[in-house]
Amino acid sequence: MKVVIIGASGYSGAELASLVASHNKLTLAGIYVSEASLDKEKYLSDLYPQYLGLLDQILQPLTSNAFADIQKNADFVCLCTDHKVSIELAPIFIEMGKKVFDLSGGFRLSSDEDYQKYYGFSHQNISLLNQAVYGLAEWQNTDDIKNAQLIAVPGCYPTAALNALKPLVDANLVSKENIIINAVSGVTGAGRKANVNTHFCEVSLAAYGLFNHRHTPEIEKYLGHKVLFTPHIGNFPRGILETIYVQLKENVTADQVEKAYDCLADQPLIRLLANKIPTINGVVNKPFVDIAWQQQGSQLIVMSAIDNLLKGASGQALQCMNISMGLCAEYSLLPKGVQE
Structure with missing residues (x-):
């Protein structure tokens, strides 16, 4: 094509x-x-x-x-x-x-x-x-992507959040309280045009878009749950790390949480890291979503990391093109031979 x-x-x-x-x-x-x-x-x-x-x-x-x-x-x-x-x-x-x-x-x-x-x-x-069909590749019906003329490729922050949270919400493990998403992105997320606020020498770790960031309604629409989303810009080139605070329903066990994430176990571009903590260095220039979580009682902390330019943008667009051609979504994104 x-x-x-x-x-x-x-x-x-x-x-x-x-x-x-x-x-x-x-x-x-x-x-x-x-x-x-x-x-x-x-x-x-x-x-x-x-x-x-x-x-x-x-x-x-x-x-x-x-x-x-x-x-x-x-x-x-x-x-x-x-x-x-x-x-x-x-x-x-x-x-x-x-x-x-x-x-x-x-x-x-x-x-x-x-x-x-x-x-x-x-x-x-x-x-x-x-x-328009939303192109969240691991979650969208492949026939919908194949048949649509217009694919809305998801935003970078929502890609990290939705892949980390949909297993829990779909399994009905989350209370009605807002999910709190604390997210940090490298400066490439702000685009290439010159702007003193995103000039590398001027950037310090800082929050922006409080309560009104455009990715909030996007996450809520495709998650089906209210969130309090706060993005930050960091002084590094690329990558996103999200630390997400989830209040579980009463008596939800660690086994239930682990079972909920089983739905992602066979997804080639999603890595469930067990007790390891995701890092930006672990995903830079890679097409993966790294997800891990830790639970204490009814409180769950979920961590999600992606490369904002790859899985958060171009890589996901390529996944949708692959699906449109009848190929596996990860074709050519993994090392040669893995996708064959």
């Missing part, structure tokens, strides 16, 4: 381009940026020297001619763009008959009211919002 990436100069876009270029059943048919981008006409490998020899392709501006080329030469279109840009572009490519994988938050929530409250703008395509 031929893949086009819009917004390929950003961190997630470049990461996705490298995954597609390394995949033996996909062809990277084009990489694009906006007409106003300072990155247009540059080689992607000049922006990211680690991809020299793999991504020696020119970033093309998204002109009318580019749309015509995409119509002729693409099967899958991946949007690594701003939320509002994705909402504008997705229907254009869907009208062309392309399958769209949107890595923004443009199609993850339920209503225009949610977008006004958490994203600060009114959603302009509610009908398409209702058609």
Whole structure:
């Protein structure tokens, strides 16, 4: 299948381009940026020297001619763009008959009211919002992903939280109290555009988005439980670590908790670490979700770690593309031979 990436100069876009270029059943048919981008006409490998020899392709501006080329030469279109840009572009490519994988938050929530409250703008395509399938690969029905024209690739923080919490909620082990999620992300999660608040030399460990972060409604929608989510930015490049505080129902035993997590035991990209504590170093540049937990009475602490650019974005988009082609979700993400 031929893949086009819009917004390929950003961190997630470049990461996705490298995954597609390394995949033996996909062809990277084009990489694009906006007409106003300072990155247009540059080689992607000049922006990211680690991809020299793999991504020696020119970033093309998204002109009318580019749309015509995409119509002729693409099967899958991946949007690594701003939320509002994705909402504008997705229907254009869907009208062309392309399958769209949107890595923004443009199609993850339920209503225009949610977008006004958490994203600060009114959603302009509610009908398409209702058609989008959420691409949480380990949990979504594979037929839904295969048959949908629009896949909303989950956010990075929700990916770590949902994989860690859904086994407990689905097993009905959690009390009605809010689940508390304390999450820390590397600065790549803030994107590549220059901003003094995310400049590496200026970043200190700090909370942001208290009570109103846009990933709160996303987690609650697909978890089916209220959460108190507090994100933090840390002074390291990539990775997410979440420490999650769960109040269990009365008399829930350690065996019940362990049995709940059995549903993830056979998932190749999820590692249950038993008594080990997940770390960011353990997942950086890897496609895994590392999950561990410790229980004291009715209190449970769950820890979850991912690479925000891989499992939290590009890797999960690739999982959805694999599923769409009838391959196992982890194809080409694991060491050669493991997925065969």
